[in-house]
Amino acid sequence: MRNKSVILEARDIRLAIELIELGARLQLLEAETNLSRERLLKLYKEVRGESPPKGMLPFSTDWFMTWQPNIHASLFMAYFRFMQTHTQLKGLELIIKAYRMYLEQIKRGGMDTVLSLTRAWTMVRFFDAKMLQMANCKECGGEFVAHAYDPTKGYVCGLCHMPARAGKTRKAAEAAAANASQRDAVAAA
Ligand SMILES: [Zn+2]
Numbered sequence: 001m002r003n004k005s006v007i008l009e010a011r012d013i014r015l016a017i018e019l020i021e022l023g024a025r026l027q028l029l030e031a032e033t034n035l036s037r038e039r040l041l042k043l044y045k046e047v048r049g050e051s052p053p054k055g056m057l058p059f060s061t062d063w064f065m066t067w068q069p070n071i072h073a074s075l076f077m078a079y080f081r082f083m084q085t086h087t088q089l090k091g092l093e094l095i096i097k098a099y100r101m102y103l104e105q106i107k108r109g110g111m112d113t114v115l116s117l118t119r120a121w122t123m124v125r126f127f128d129a130k131m132l133q134m135a136n137c138k139e140c141g142g143e144f145v146a147h148a149y150d151p152t153k154g155y156v157c158g159l160c161h162m163p164a165r166a167g168k169t170r171k172a173a174e175a176a177a178a179n180a181s182q183r184d185a186v187a188a189a
Pocket residue numbers: 137138139140141142156157158159160161
C-alpha cells in the first residue's frame with residue numbers, strides 16, 4: 001500500500017473516477033494520484049468497461065499547431081486563462097473546470113471533441129515549461145496557442161487564414177462557433 005490514509009485514498013479514488021470519466025489516460029492518472037498502477041487499471045476497467053489504451057503520451061507541441069486542434073486548444077485555453085484569473089482554482093482542478101467548459105461549448109456547437117483531457121493536461125504542462133505561448137491574431141484580435149519562440153508580431157490565426165483543405169462548410173461552421181465562444185469568454189473577462 002502506497003497510501004496510509006484512508007481519507008486521502010478515498011479522495012484519490014474519487015478524483016481518478018472523475019478523470020477516467022472525462023477520458024484521462026493512465027499516465028495522467030498516475031501523475032495526478034497516489035494510487036498504484038494496479039488499482040488505477042482496475043478502476044479504469046470498472047468505469048469504462050475496457051482496458052485503457054496503450055502507448056505513449058504525445059511529447060510534441062506540433063499537434064497543437066495544426067489547424068483544427070489549434071482552434072480547439074485555443075478555445076480550451078480561453079476558458080483556462082479566464083478561470084485562472086477570476087477564480088481560486090489551481091492545478092488539476094483548474095484544468096478539469098476549463099475542460100468541462102470546453103466540452104459544454106463543443107456540445108452546444110454540435111462539434112466533435114478534438115481536444116482530449118489528456119491533451120489539455122499535456123498542453124498546460126507545455127505552457128508551464130514555456131514551450132507554448134498565446135499569440136494575438138492581428139486580424140480578429142483573438143488569442144491562439146503558438147510555439148513559444150515563434151514571433152507573435154503579425155500573427156494571423158487559423159480562422160482568419162483558413163487553409164483550403166479546411167474550407168468546407170462544416171469546418172467553417174465549427175470555426176465560427178469556436179471563434180464566437182472564445183470571444184464570449186474574453187468578453188466576459
Ligand atoms: Zn484571427
